[in-house]
Amino acid sequence: MIRxxxxxxxxxxxxxxxxxxxxxxVNTVFDRITMAMANGDRxxxxxxxxxxxxxxxARTGRNPRTGESVHVEEKHVPFFKTGKxxxxxxxxx
Amino acid sequence: xxxxxLTRMDLxxxxxxxxxxSRNDSAQLVESVLSHVSDALVRGETVKISSFxxxxxxxxxxxxxxxxxxxxxxxxxxRRVLTFRPxxxxxxxxxxxxxx
Numbered sequence: 451m452i453r454x455x456x457x458x459x460x461x462x463x464x465x466x467x468x469x470x471x472x473x474x475x476v477n478t479v480f481d482r483i484t485m486a487m488a489n490g491d492r493x494x495x496x497x498x499x500x501x502x503x504x505x506x507x508a509r510t511g512r513n514p515r516t517g518e519s520v521h522v523e524e525k526h527v528p529f530f531k532t533g534k535x536x537x538x539x540x541x542x543x
Numbered sequence: 544x545x546x547x548x549l550t551r552m553d554l555x556x557x558x559x560x561x562x563x564x565s566r567n568d569s570a571q572l573v574e575s576v577l578s579h580v581s582d583a584l585v586r587g588e589t590v591k592i593s594s595f596x597x598x599x600x601x602x603x604x605x606x607x608x609x610x611x612x613x614x615x616x617x618x619x620x621x622r623r624v625l626t627f628r629p630x631x632x633x634x635x636x637x638x639x640x641x642x643x
Contacts, residue, residue, distance in 0.1 A: 451579075451580075451583040451588050451589075451590045451591070452590075452591045452592070452593070453591070453592045453593050453595075456576070456579055456580065456583075456590075456592070459579050460572065460575055460576065460579065463575065464572070471562050471564075474561055474562050475558050475561075475562055475564075475569075475572050475573075475576070476576055478554070478557050478558050478561045478562070479554050479557075479558070479573055479576050480592055480594075480595040482549070482553070482554055482557045483549070483554075483595070484595065484632075484633050484636055484637075485636075486547075486549045486553075487633070487636075487637045487640070488636045488637055488639070488640030488641070489547070489640060490546065490640065490641050491546070491547040491548065491549055492546075492547070492548045492549070493548070493549040493550075494548050494549070494550055495550070495551060495577060496550075496551075497577075498577045498580075498581060499625075499627075503637055503641055505641075525638050526637055526638055526640075526641035526642075527629070527634060527637060527638070528596075528629040528633055528634060528637045530596075530598075530627035530629075532624070532625040536581050536584070536585075536625065537624070537625070539581065539585050540584065540585060540600060540622075540623040540624070540625060541622050541623055
């Protein structure tokens with residue numbers, strides 16, 4: 451399923467809404483999750499999962515082509531942990 | 544880092560502000576977005592949200608695990624796990640927003 455299919459499903463269930471509003475609803479949900487993480491915040495959606503930011507320490511990496519050492523700065527990466535309900539549903543529990 | 548936690552309520556509030564629907568309708572629509580994503584994953588589909596990321600379901604084979612406390616061997620049944628791969632855009636925004 452891709453974004454446009456998700457929008458279409460929600461539009462089909464809500465014939466009273468303009469299609470462009472459904473697009474804005476779906477976009478708002480995903481944009482706010484990204485914005486929160488860019489702020490260093492967590493997003494906890496019970497039953498679905500939690501988005502958080504993990505810190506990766508600085509390290510000395512290696513250019514795999516040349517074998518040359520390169521310094522890799524500390525960085526922050528997005529992380530998702532599946533919620534219990536969804537994890538159970540994936541395994542027909 | 545502000546160490547806040549966003550919940551469904553914050554997302555509903557954002558939809559309410561952005562689209563002008565009632566708080567109640569906004570909350571239901573946020574729920575609807577999450578359940579459609581969940582349902583597709585439970586059906587085994589990959590969910591790809593452009594500029595956000597990709598949720599995919601992976602099959603894990605059975606293996607013998609060990610209780611780390613007692614050292615006892617326990618069978619781990621085959622199971623399905625969900626993985627999320629953030630888009631480059633999300634990675635860039637998260638890296639830039641949390642710098643320094």
